[in-house]
Amino acid sequence: MRMDKRDQFLLNLYNQLWNSITRVEEGLWQFVGIYAGILGVHWALGKQQPALAAWLTMLASFWGINIAVNAGKWFERNRMMIIGIEKQFLNDDDLGRIIPASYHERRPRKFFTILDRVHIIVFAASIVLSFGIYWGELSKGIINITLSALLLLGGIIGTLYHWRIAYGELKKFVEETQNVEKP
Numbered sequence: 001m002r003m004d005k006r007d008q009f010l011l012n013l014y015n016q017l018w019n020s021i022t023r024v025e026e027g028l029w030q031f032v033g034i035y036a037g038i039l040g041v042h043w044a045l046g047k048q049q050p051a052l053a054a055w056l057t058m059l060a061s062f063w064g065i066n067i068a069v070n071a072g073k074w075f076e077r078n079r080m081m082i083i084g085i086e087k088q089f090l091n092d093d094d095l096g097r098i099i100p101a102s103y104h105e106r107r108p109r110k111f112f113t114i115l116d117r118v119h120i121i122v123f124a125a126s127i128v129l130s131f132g133i134y135w136g137e138l139s140k141g142i143i144n145i146t147l148s149a150l151l152l153l154g155g156i157i158g159t160l161y162h163w164r165i166a167y168g169e170l171k172k173f174v175e176e177t178q179n180v181e182k183p
Contacts, residue, residue: 007088010088013085014085017081017085018078020074021074024070024074027067027071028067028068028071028115028119031063034060035060035061038057038060039057039126042054042057042130046134050133050134050138051138051148054131054133054134054138055151057126057127058127058152058155059151060126061123061127062155064123065119065120065159066159069162072116072166073166073170075116076170077169127152127155131148
């Protein structure tokens with residue numbers, strides 16, 4: 001079977017989209033390695049500078065949650081682009097035989113993969129544990145209380161804003177690509 005330039009382009013794009021998904025997922029795992037190092041610093045600092053240890057853990061945890069949000073967005077975006085390319089090459093009866101039919105739904109299935117959700121839960125639990133373990137130190141003095149409150153509120157508001165923007169971009173992408181069918 002001889003492929004024209006368009007088919008070659010689409011297959012190359014298809015492979016690059018999967019490579020992009022892999023890269024984003026690997027980036028999340030690389031951050032988990034950095035995060036483990038940060039938790040090591042947390043425990044080392046915890047005895048001398050408990051408030052600083054808690055703040056570093058909270059910052060790193062919000063950073064991790066936002067990496068997971070970004071990974072979820074890129075995964076879904078690339079998945080929907082892959083669907084469009086597959087529609088160019090697959091027969092209608094291939095859905096359900098080669099590829100699960102539910103995979104080809106043209107809407108964001110779940111914004112986060114299971115792996116992204118696990119990461120978000122672990123990072124959020126670290127924030128709660130940091131507050132719980134070091135509450136006595138974090139609640140000493142107006143400076144510690146203010147910094148803790150600002151960090152927590154800033155992290156929550158920033159993360160929710162990031163999620164809202166990412167989800168809006170994904171919804172817009174779906175709306176703009178609704179007409180991707182066979183040529």
